[in-house]
Amino acid sequence: MHEKSLAELSSALHxxxxxxVELTALYLKRVEQHDGTLNSFITVTPxxxxxxxxxxxxxxxxxxxxxxxxxxxxxxxxxxxxxxxTSCGSKMLDNFIAPYESAITQRLLDAGxxxxxxxxxxxxxxxxxxxxxxxxxxxxxxxTRRIPGGSSGGSAAAVAARLCAAATGTDTGGSIRQPAxxxxxxxxxxxxxxxxxxxxxxxxxxxxxxxxxxxxxEDCAMLMQAMAGxxxxxxxxxxxxxxxxxxxLNKPLAGLRVGLPxxxxxEGLDASIADVIGAAITQLQALGAEVKDISLPNAELAxxxxxxxxxxxxxxxxxxxxxxxFGYRCENPTDLNxxxxxxxxxxxxxxxxxxxxVGTYALSAGYYDAYYLQAQKIxxxxxxxxxxxxxEVDVILSPTSPAPAFALGEKIDDPVNLYxxxxxxxxxxxxxxxxxxxxxxxxxxxxxxMQLLGRYFSEPQLLxxxxxxxxxxxxxxxxxxxxxxx
Amino acid sequence: xxLDRSDVERLAHLAxxxxxxADIPATAAKLSSIMGLIDRMQAVDTSGxxxxxxxLEATQRLRADEVTEVDQRDALQSIAPATEQGLYLVPRVIx
Numbered sequence: 001m002h003e004k005s006l007a008e009l010s011s012a013l014h015x016x017x018x019x020x021v022e023l024t025a026l027y028l029k030r031v032e033q034h035d036g037t038l039n040s041f042i043t044v045t046p047x048x049x050x051x052x053x054x055x056x057x058x059x060x061x062x063x064x065x066x067x068x069x070x071x072x073x074x075x076x077x078x079x080x081x082x083x084x085x086t087s088c089g090s091k092m093l094d095n096f097i098a099p100y101e102s103a104i105t106q107r108l109l110d111a112g113x114x115x116x117x118x119x120x121x122x123x124x125x126x127x128x129x130x131x132x133x134x135x136x137x138x139x140x141x142x143x144t145r146r147i148p149g150g151s152s153g154g155s156a157a158a159v160a161a162r163l164c165a166a167a168t169g170t171d172t173g174g175s176i177r178q179p180a181x182x183x184x185x186x187x188x189x190x191x192x193x194x195x196x197x198x199x200x201x202x203x204x205x206x207x208x209x210x211x212x213x214x215x216x217x218e219d220c221a222m223l224m225q226a227m228a229g230x231x232x233x234x235x236x237x238x239x240x241x242x243x244x245x246x247x248x249l250n251k252p253l254a255g256l257r258v259g260l261p262x263x264x265x266x267e268g269l270d271a272s273i274a275d276v277i278g279a280a281i282t283q284l285q286a287l288g289a290e291v292k293d294i295s296l297p298n299a300e301l302a303x304x305x306x307x308x309x310x311x312x313x314x315x316x317x318x319x320x321x322x323x324x325x326f327g328y329r330c331e332n333p334t335d336l337n338x339x340x341x342x343x344x345x346x347x348x349x350x351x352x353x354x355x356x357x358v359g360t361y362a363l364s365a366g367y368y369d370a371y372y373l374q375a376q377k378i379x380x381x382x383x384x385x386x387x388x389x390x391x392e393v394d395v396i397l398s399p400t401s402p403a404p405a406f407a408l409g410e411k412i413d414d415p416v417n418l419y420x421x422x423x424x425x426x427x428x429x430x431x432x433x434x435x436x437x438x439x440x441x442x443x444x445x446x447x448x449x450m451q452l453l454g455r456y457f458s459e460p461q462l463l464x465x466x467x468x469x470x471x472x473x474x475x476x477x478x479x480x481x482x483x484x485x486x
Numbered sequence: 487x488x489l490d491r492s493d494v495e496r497l498a499h500l501a502x503x504x505x506x507x508a509d510i511p512a513t514a515a516k517l518s519s520i521m522g523l524i525d526r527m528q529a530v531d532t533s534g535x536x537x538x539x540x541x542l543e544a545t546q547r548l549r550a551d552e553v554t555e556v557d558q559r560d561a562l563q564s565i566a567p568a569t570e571q572g573l574y575l576v577p578r579v580i581x
Binding site for chain 1: 489493494497498500501502503504505506513516517519520521522523524525526527528530532535536537538539540541542544546547549558561562563564565566567568574576577578579
């Protein structure tokens, strides 16, 4: 049952072959059996899940159910879920029970989904390996000595291990796409502004976007239908009609122009990854796509620009965590200053503190022009590169990562080394364009992900290309070993 | 750009993050390393380029100046560390 797609599960629920309560119980049991090793969940909500499942079964019985009614999913622990701990992977919010529901989780509740729990993540979404969580690292279900990627590592691992039917993630520099690549699942970062950020704990407000993580593009399309839409409570939400994300899935790819940025296929790319991506490109050509060499000349500048902008915005966003109104407060503060200094020193992990200080530096008097302003100008250059590329091609293809999933602990002592692994994903956040990651094969037994980037609001096209590829290949159906029913 | 002890102390103060004295050298080293990465940006001539702060160059939406929010103080303060009569309590500031 846990191998079924969202469409198949929906069909089974609607035909009463299984009830939402039974399905939810099945997933809760899988979480219990397998998550001790993976650590993909921070909070499991069995009573709430079963209560939501009973409500879903009632809707299924009286004919008011929709396509997602009764389907058990998990949410990255960055979305405020009312009455349920929302920790952001941090000690700072370990005691934070969200007093309200985020826009995206509310939309998925309204669509009838059941919440199994909140998934593990890099602390405050700052990370690419899910090793910085206060709740311990998440392990890659394909090889539990390795990382699943980050920051949505918990959601990725949970979906890959079939501990939930699908999950939500967020992506600021690649945090949906890179872990999707490392765990062999499909993840979509929508156009900036497509999904509401209301109730999404902010990391970098001009870069953050929530999105679906599931086992196929078809599943992601079903989730997007519920998740997307204008929200006046988010001042950056875009007031654009929501298309039917499933309508174009079956469009043939004949004539599609796919761009391969030469900067992304140069040195630094592991040969085993290049081989897998090469085969995927051949497959797309067999489906009718034309491939073209393009250039993104300023791609290399994306990493420094990102780390300035993201850190600067984070330093501002995380200033709200001061021990006064919610979250962690240090014990016996001697005065107000001590309250601030110690609550923040004790509540935040090392990577978060580093990024806050880098951001503070970039924004401080005398440095703003050299760093933040310079980064914003480079951001313009990167956007211009994409706009020029999209004059020549319809989508841009790249790997999700230069190498397969690395070992736990391998990069944790060298932040810069870890930052450099974000090279393929970061540009899309700077430009605000959408990107989808999907499995393209394996290298040394580990999943290899490929990424497709498109024009603003081209999510239907990205889903279409991914779906056509998934009709011709079966990488997305592979399951890690050792996760059978007991 | 290498950061020294006084830089780190200044940043920690601005960010209101208490750093242990013993941790300052290691923090300075890691921050210097990150700034070294960031300094790669300095090689680029960006004269004549307009900064981009919003990917879609949107402007702030405005709404009518009407009260639309509902008083949720009790619910929102239920998770506060310390409150009294609707106020948040902190250690004494003024002697």
